[in-house]
Amino acid sequence: MKPNPVQIQPAPLSPDRVSYLIGQFMRKFRAIPYARWTTHEVQNERGQRCAFGHCLTPKLCRTKQSEAINDLFAHFNLVVTKVNDFSSSLFPHYHPRTRILAALEYMHILTTPPAPPTAPAPPLAPLTLIPNTARTS
Numbered sequence: 001m002k003p004n005p006v007q008i009q010p011a012p013l014s015p016d017r018v019s020y021l022i023g024q025f026m027r028k029f030r031a032i033p034y035a036r037w038t039t040h041e042v043q044n045e046r047g048q049r050c051a052f053g054h055c056l057t058p059k060l061c062r063t064k065q066s067e068a069i070n071d072l073f074a075h076f077n078l079v080v081t082k083v084n085d086f087s088s089s090l091f092p093h094y095h096p097r098t099r100i101l102a103a104l105e106y107m108h109i110l111t112t113p114p115a116p117p118t119a120p121a122p123p124l125a126p127l128t129l130i131p132n133t134a135r136t137s
Contacts, residue, residue: 008114013075019074026104037097051084051100076107
């Protein structure tokens with residue numbers, strides 16, 4: 001009989017922590033050029049990495065940042081490696097960097113409260129026409 005694999009539960013995230021992590025990862029991933037991204041592997045022979053791989057140490061060891069990216073995506077019922085590796089109806093973008101940034105933008109939209117309605121503009125005053133009294137010769 002095989003033992004059941006241990007399921008790691010994501011850490012619960014407060015709304016402030018979610019907002020903070022979204023901002024941190026948006027800045028981090030925007031700074032990584034397209035040429036340094038890959039799919040279907042953490043790191044390839046050219047040194048390209050997936051989103052999760054960009055959060056690991058140079059020797060591909062887990063970090064607090066790699067745990068945070070997993071927890072953040074899990075908070076929205078997403079898996080960072082799936083978003084990185086595959087286009088979907090939610091993130092149909094061609095490049096993994098673009099898909100990850102789109103996912104973070106999606107999270108940002110979901111966590112940003114709607115702006116309060118603005119007051120309507122005051123009515124315009126009626127126009128008063130002033131006769132032209134200037135004469136030209």
